Amino acid sequence: DADVTQTPRNRITKTGKRIMLECSQTKGHDRMYWYRQDPGLGLRLIYYSFDVKDINKGEISDGYSVSRQAQAKFSLSLESAIPNQTALYFCATSDLGSNQPQHFGDGTRLSIL
């Protein structure tokens, strides 16, 4: 089984709909991250959480919200989806300590019509 699991893997929805993407991990890491990936732009950080009570905005948080339900679960919500939020979304985790590498899930491909 994958250490970082994202659901759903694919989603097509309409403008204005509320969408939740879920991430769970079995690595025991405290730190979790949400990124989006667009062609040529690499990965851009949306939100990150260093523990259950800690939530921080990343580079591109507008239009998104997150919830850290437990150490192992971190969900990303689009309250009212718009077409330019069509992208690949990745969840990642890392261990405590400075400069620990991040480990990624296999992503959610989200299309908003």
Place this chain on the structure above:
Amino acid sequence: QKEVEQDPGPLSVPEGAIVSLNCTYSNSAFQYFMWYRQYSRKGPELLMYTYSSGNKEDGRFTAQVDKSSKYISLFIRDSQPSDSATYLCAMNPRNAGNMLTFGGGTRLMVKP
């Protein structure tokens, strides 16, 4: 201007070739450097992780860091079709709480 620049490719090479993938960066505070490999429809997986200037070797892969020139490279020897993927460089400053800045990725195709 992006903090981390990476040629998007695609880079097409014959099997067995030596591949050189590169990133340049502008922030002199970056101290930790990573290379991730991403196959189609998969998440990035960590390939190499370096701190100091110089070379680090792992099998067919060598990561090179030149902090004075703000330039990092990944070399792949004896490239295989299974190396066909997108390669992302990533970096962060010391004590930055794991905040990574990514390059845009280079797509590599190794032809049999």
